Amino acid sequence: MxxxxxxxxxxxxxxxxxxxxxxxxxxxxxxxxxxxxxxxxxxxxxxxxxxxxxxxxxxxxxxxxxxxxxxxxxxxxxxxxxxxxxxxxxxxxxxxxxxxPQNVGLYIGQLQYKAKGFTLTAGRQKIVLDDERFVGNVGFRNNAQTFDAVRAEITPIKSVKLDVSYVWDVRTIWGSDGHGARQQGISGNNVLGNLSWTTPLGTLTGFAYLVDQNEAPVQGFRLSSQTYGGRFAGTHAFSKAVKLAYQASYAHQSDWRRNPNSYSADYYLADGTLDVKGWKLNAGYEVLGADQGVAFTSFQTPLGTNFKFQGWADKFLTTPANGVRDLYFGGGYGAKKFGPLTAITLQGTWHRFNSDRLDQHYGDEVDLLAQAKLKKTTMAVRYAHYEAHALATDTDKVWLQLDWAI
Known part of the structure; x- marks a missing residue:
């Protein structure tokens, strides 16, 4: 309905x-x-x-x-x-x-008004903020996440943007048959605020995300939270062939609305990528902190595109009670064109996962990707191997994928 x-x-x-x-x-x-x-x-x-x-x-x-x-x-x-x-x-x-899961339903149903410096969107829509860590589309899954919302994007001056959404229903990846803890839609009074300032060195963003998961079967309201923080992301070109991309973020989260838990947890991210003529080296450290060592008193991101973070084996879609620290190193190569292929990407990343509390070694993961575009078709081969130590079990995943759009 x-x-x-x-x-x-x-x-x-x-x-x-x-x-x-x-x-x-x-x-x-x-x-x-x-x-x-x-x-x-x-x-x-x-x-x-x-x-x-x-x-x-x-x-x-x-x-x-x-x-x-x-x-x-x-x-x-x-x-x-x-x-x-x-x-x-x-x-x-x-x-x-x-x-x-199999699904038939409405993906987007929106009306948008757009003028100089102002965009207003109402209805079922995609909302993607920053790197999708806190709010995203979960586009890798076939039934991607959308939002029943009203969103205002205001640019009063060229370098400043205010992005505010009121969301009354989160349409999940579980589709039309969703039920219980995996519902097709999660109602609530969600407010997503994002204020950014673009400088010559990068974009500085302050955010406030008030997440109201107002459905008792969804973890008994324990995913309702208020998160406040900031992010800085930019690039610096040393020459035409060499550039550095960097980002850093901090956030603080606590319980909100009907959440029966009382907790306080922090988030940290530092990440850098060096690009030399298409060859890339990447390193980063991400922490989703813990408070009491009790389930759902650690930093959670229920509206984020979590597949993009902490490994593709999906062992940390819900943050463990003791939090998680992810130290990762990666490398790869990217090219605009090779023969008939375009947008070529070769990538590999290694993760070491530890807990935030008690210093447990959860496990290690290797992720590999080869991707290219042929005209209107994007072809991808992806692999993930998670080797368990103190959390979950050994897992191997392989994906072969074709995407086409007019």
């Missing part, structure tokens, strides 16, 4: 406006068509059977623009061609989890 009401509201408002202003303004329609084919294989110690998931995700819709208004409606469907995996919702967990 929430999906239908959101889509109906956007279509009604957008249709009414378009009908009224089409006489005075130029009217255009742009199709939206995307497709993804993916094979995901998982072997996990302690689970006898392997997971083999072959899925096809298709998105289709349109953007209608007239004057300063744009209405966008995009539907999506995910089909399991080979369903030899546990999707998190259906059946017993006799195989490893692949979090891509």
């Amino acid at each position: 929430k999906t239908m009401s959101t889509a109906a509201a956007v279509l009604a408002v957008g249709g009414a406006f378009c009908a009224h202003s089409a006489k005075a303004e130029e009217f255009s329609i742009k199709p939206v068509v995307e497709a993804r084919l993916r094979y995901e294989h998982v072997e996990q110690q302690g689970i006898a059977d392997q997971a083999d998931a072959v899925t096809v995700r298709v998105r289709g819709g349109a953007q209608a623009t007239t004057g300063r208004f744009t209405a966008t409606v995009v539907a999506q469907g995910n089909l399991a061609i080979d369903g030899h995996y546990y999707d998190g919702l259906n059946g017993a967990a006799t195989r490893p989890l692949v979090a891509d």
Whole structure:
């Protein structure tokens, strides 16, 4: 019902406006068509059977623009061609989890007004802030995360931007069949505030994220939190061939709204990447702190694109009770073009995971990626190996993926 009401509201408002202003303004329609084919294989110690998931995700819709208004409606469907995996919702967990359940539903249903220095977006939409650590789209999963929200982006002067959203429903990766702790939508009064200032050295951002997970089956409200912090990210070119990218971030989190826990935890990040003629070296240290050593009293990021951080084996999507410290080193190569291929990426990263409390060595992980684009198709091969010590179990994951968009 929430999906239908959101889509109906956007279509009604957008249709009414378009009908009224089409006489005075130029009217255009742009199709939206995307497709993804993916094979995901998982072997996990302690689970006898392997997971083999072959899925096809298709998105289709349109953007209608007239004057300063744009209405966008995009539907999506995910089909399991080979369903030899546990999707998190259906059946017993006799195989490893692949979090891509079958789904048909509304992906985007929004109306946007855009003027100089001001953008207002209402309806079901993507919200991606900074590096997606705290608020993101979870785009790697087939049923990506979107938000039923009103978002205002204000640029009063060229170098300053204020980005504020009120979110009343978080549409999760679990899709139309989501239930229990893995619901299709999590209601609540969420406020996401982000103020950035761009300088010659980089962008300085202050943020306040008030997360209200107001659904009792979702960890008993224990993911509701208030997070305040700052981030600085920029690049420096030593020459045409050599440049350095850097970022640093700090945040403090505590309980909020109906969260029954009382806790206080900190977040730290320092990261740098040296690029020499396409060859890259990367190192970083990220800490999601702990307070009491009790579940959900450590720093949590329930709205973030967590797959991007702390390894692709997904062992730390929920921060352990004792927190996590991630020391990582990586390298790779990137090229704009090689023969018919473009946007070429070769990448490898090694992680060492320790706890924030008690100095436990959780485990180590290696992640590898090869990716390139051929015309409108992006091809990717990805691998993750997690070697457990004090947390979780040994896990290997392989992905073969094709993405296509018009």
